[in-house]
Each structure stands twice: as structure tokens, then as C-alpha cells.
Amino acid sequence: MTIFCSHCHRPLQAEMSCLPRRGKQAPAASKPFRSTKSASKARRDQINVELQALRSLLPISAREKERLSYLHTMALVCLQLRGAQMFPPDSAPPAGPALGTELLSLLPGFLLVLSANGKLVYISENVAQVLGLSVVELLAQGDTVFDILDGQACEDVQKKLLLAQEEPGREVTFVSEMRTSKTFRLQYGGNRAVAVCGRFTALRWSASATAFLALCTPVMRLHADSTASSQDNLFQSMHVLDMTFTDVTESVTYHLGYYKEELIGQSWYSLLHPEDTDLAAAQHRAVVLGAGTASGMAVLRVLRRDRTWAWLRVSARRDGGGHVITCTSHCLREEEAAYLRAREHRPTPRNTAAPPPTPVAAPPPGRELSLLAAQLRALADSLSPPAAAPAWPWPEAEAFPPGPHDTALTRLLGDALEGAGAPVAHAQYVPCPHQ
Structure with missing residues (x-):
């Protein structure tokens, strides 16, 4: 079998090989790099x-x-x-590390x-x-x-x-x-x-x-502890049970613009936004009617001295033996107030387990039979015609007014069905007119 050179295409013997000149030698294809264990370790060491x-x-x-x-x-x-x-580094004036730490702490x-x-x-x-x-x-x-x-x-x-x-x-x-x-x-x-x-x-x-x-x-969360928050953006006020100011801290001047003497004797409701009066009244009612030192929280708008509205997170509680209402008001931004109100009305998550229903006490043994017997007796009495019932031509559109036995029957039927555990449709009872 004749063997030809791959470069000059001349016939060659098996022991011979024809090499091209160095100037015309084609570049040999580089072999793919094969990573070895030692090479990988060397790269990891270099990265480290x-x-x-x-x-x-x-x-x-x-x-x-x-x-x-x-x-x-x-x-x-x-x-x-x-x-x-x-x-x-050369764009800002130098500041010592102690100054930066002090500023961050404030x-x-x-x-x-x-x-x-x-x-x-x-x-x-x-x-x-x-x-x-x-x-x-x-x-x-x-x-x-x-x-x-x-x-x-x-x-x-x-x-x-x-x-x-x-x-x-x-x-x-x-x-x-x-x-x-x-x-x-x-x-x-x-x-x-x-x-x-x-x-x-x-x-x-x-x-x-x-x-x-x-x-x-x-x-701050809506139901968070007021004492755990910053004292810089709040003021406190004291009221009698009808929410008339009796005392207020001096910081109210910074937040609302009023002097302490201007507010004493005024009603809390005179400062509220008209759209928030119902919410404030509900909070007021919950605090007054609550047991012990009941507390309530709400996000409200109050009128500043310059006729602008300020958002407040108001926490109210009864003090002084229940005869004084103390309010702690935190000033909020409008975005914070909107977030807190949205959180207050957010629906309960699905993964939150609902409270178990209150168990209904079962009727005592023998009560079902007595209720059923009373029901049958009342039904028989109502269906029995009177001894001498005159035939009056009653108009079809006018119903006969319910008598005492009809009312008793309706009440009895409802009680019996509820006691037996059957669903009751609370519809208005309309008796049939007598013919």
C-alpha cells in the first residue's frame, strides 16, 4: 500500500516522513486544556x-x-x-470617625x-x-x-x-x-x-x-407600646370624661402651634377633622365604657393653628381612678398614617387560624319530646274551628290580624326547632285569612 505525504503528496515509505519547511509549516491545533486536581487546587489557593x-x-x-x-x-x-x-475621597471635607459616630447615634x-x-x-x-x-x-x-x-x-x-x-x-x-x-x-x-x-x-x-x-x-405599629418609641415627636394631654382639655404638655406648641393656655377648657372634638369624628367617638366610647383602665388607639387628623391638618396616632387610656383620660399623640407623616390605616383594615391572612366556634349546649334529655308534644297540641288547637264561627265575607287582600294563639304558635315552633338543632328561617308569620 502506497503512503502519501499529507503536505507534499509524494509517495513515502513507512519508515520515512516528509516534513514541510519551517516557513510554510501550518500551526498545529492546540489541545484542549484538561484541568487536573493540582491545577484546580492552585487556582483555589490563588483566589483565596x-x-x-x-x-x-x-x-x-x-x-x-x-x-x-x-x-x-x-x-x-x-x-x-x-x-x-x-x-x-477628595470630594468631601474630612470628618473624624468620632463625629460620624455621634451623628449616627442622634x-x-x-x-x-x-x-x-x-x-x-x-x-x-x-x-x-x-x-x-x-x-x-x-x-x-x-x-x-x-x-x-x-x-x-x-x-x-x-x-x-x-x-x-x-x-x-x-x-x-x-x-x-x-x-x-x-x-x-x-x-x-x-x-x-x-x-x-x-x-x-x-x-x-x-x-x-x-x-x-x-x-x-x-x-411604629398601631398597637405598639407608646413608652418604647421616641419622645421627640409626641405630646400628652389630659381630659375629663367628655374629652375637655385639663392639661397638656408644652411640646404641643411645637407640633400643633397652640399654646397650653389656649387648649385648656376646649373640647378635643373641636380640633378633629370632620371625617374622623366617628372614629374618635368610637375610641372615646371604648375607653369610657371599658373595664378598668381600658385603652384605645386610632389614627386621626387634627387642626393646627396655621389651619393645616396634622396626622396623629392617638393612644387613650383612663387614669386617676377612671375619672381622667390621658392621651398620648404621636405625630405622623401622611404616608405613615395611610400605611397604619391600611394595616388596621387589612383582612386576616388565610394561614391564621380562626377562633373555634362557641359550642352550643345540647338540650337536656327528654326536652325534645316535650317540645314536640307542645308543638302538636298548639297545632291542633289552632286548626280546630270555633264552635260558632259566622261566615263573614273577608276581603282577600286583607289578612286577619294574628291572635295570641298564632303568636304563641310561631314562638313555640321556632323554639322547638332551635332546641332540636334544625335550621330555622326567621320569616315573618302571616296567618291565612278565615273564610
Whole structure:
């Protein structure tokens, strides 16, 4: 069999081979790279070294660095890179760490900075006081604000952010439930509602870049303890049982504009919005008629001195031996009030077990027979014609007025059927006219 060279197509012997010139040699096809166990281990070691180098550059304590996983490390690195890109180190005046810690401790919530597409750029460290999760734990859930929000509120939040982005400088506020730790979910019965108030701001050092700067404050639940909330946005008032002011704290001037002397002797109802008087009256009635120191809560609108309406979360209770009503009023934003009212009228979830029905006591033995016998006797008496019944031509459209035996029969039939456990149709009894 003749063998030809694959390059010059000349016949060759089996022991010979014809090699082309080096200048015309075709490049040989590279063999596919086959990963070996040693090569994989070398790559993993290299990745570990690089992650450890990145971890050492993070501005956190050494104790926190030791607890970081690879996922948490990459999330923090990405957050730092976005922050450094949007806020260069030489773009803001230097502030000492002590000043920043003092400012954060005075805030009623945590700070949040977002990019134009909703990416997380900065979260203040005091977020753990509001949500029970640290910055690292929040970033592990995702790198956008929508990853830390409740799924049902993402669409509304996106609309608010788009509205704020179209008009930079316009302040927007929205209330949404944010993810919390398991401890907080057990304490608050679910995720915690947070009011986000902020606006998009154009950065001086970058004409095309904008950032959403916001303050996130927790929203108090409707039936939460008043003493556990901040004392900066509330005032207290004392009333007699008809809700006439007898005393009020001086902070009412800051929240409503009235002086203490102007309100003493006035009725609480004179400040209420007309649409909220029924709700306030129901709360007032529940407190006055309740047993002991009964308390009630409601979200109401009251009139300020400047003729604008203020939203208040009012908690009322009886004190002083039941002769004095003390009200604690928390000032709310309009969005917070709308959220609390929606929560108050939210239907019960399907997975919530309904209370068991009250068991109906069964009739004692022998009562069913006696009721049935009484029913038959009354029925026989009603069907028996009178001894001398004159035949009067009664009009067909006019019914004979029910007699005492007819009323007794109707009551007896209903009682008997209810005692036997049969369904009763409570229809009006209309006797047949006598012929």
C-alpha cells in the first residue's frame, strides 16, 4: 500500500516522513486544556489569596474580618467600590470617625444612599438598631434596595424612585416593609415597616451622576407600646370624661402651634377633622365604657393653628381612678398614617387560624319530646274551628290580624326547632285569612 505525504503528496515509505519547511509549516491545533486536581487546587489557593488581600483592605475591625465569608467579602468590596466611584475621597471635607459616630447615634433611623438604578452605595452602621441585621448581613441578600424590601412593595418603590429621578431635588416619602432578623420578626410579628424620606441630588464633582440620599425611620405599629418609641415627636394631654382639655404638655406648641393656655377648657372634638369624628367617638366610647383602665388607639387628623391638618396616632387610656383620660399623640407623616390605616383594615391572612366556634349546649334529655308534644297540641288547637264561627265575607287582600294563639304558635315552633338543632328561617308569620 502506497503512503502519501499529507503536505507534499509524494509517495513515502513507512519508515520515512516528509516534513514541510519551517516557513510554510501550518500551526498545529492546540489541545484542549484538561484541568487536573493540582491545577484546580492552585487556582483555589490563588483566589483565596486575592480574597484575603481584599478583605484586609476593608474598613472594618479585625474581628469582623475573621467572620466574613467569601460572599460577604465580595459584597462589601463591591459596596466600597461603588461608594468610592460615586464619592471620591477628595470630594468631601474630612470628618473624624468620632463625629460620624455621634451623628449616627442622634439620628432616629439609618442613612441610605442609592445610585440611579437602585444599587446600594452606602448604609450606615446603625441599621442594626432598626432591622436587627448588620450591613454585611443585608448585603448578603443582594446589592439593590429591592433585595432588602418586601416583595409586594418593590413596584411602588420603583415608581417613587422614578418620580424622584425625573425631578432632582424633589423630596419623596414612601413606607415599605424591610427584611429583618429572625429575632425582630418574632418581636414585631413580621418584617418591620420603615419610612424612607429622601431625594436625588446632583453631585458637584460629576455633572452626570446623581445619588438618592434618604433617612429611613421605623414606623411604629398601631398597637405598639407608646413608652418604647421616641419622645421627640409626641405630646400628652389630659381630659375629663367628655374629652375637655385639663392639661397638656408644652411640646404641643411645637407640633400643633397652640399654646397650653389656649387648649385648656376646649373640647378635643373641636380640633378633629370632620371625617374622623366617628372614629374618635368610637375610641372615646371604648375607653369610657371599658373595664378598668381600658385603652384605645386610632389614627386621626387634627387642626393646627396655621389651619393645616396634622396626622396623629392617638393612644387613650383612663387614669386617676377612671375619672381622667390621658392621651398620648404621636405625630405622623401622611404616608405613615395611610400605611397604619391600611394595616388596621387589612383582612386576616388565610394561614391564621380562626377562633373555634362557641359550642352550643345540647338540650337536656327528654326536652325534645316535650317540645314536640307542645308543638302538636298548639297545632291542633289552632286548626280546630270555633264552635260558632259566622261566615263573614273577608276581603282577600286583607289578612286577619294574628291572635295570641298564632303568636304563641310561631314562638313555640321556632323554639322547638332551635332546641332540636334544625335550621330555622326567621320569616315573618302571616296567618291565612278565615273564610
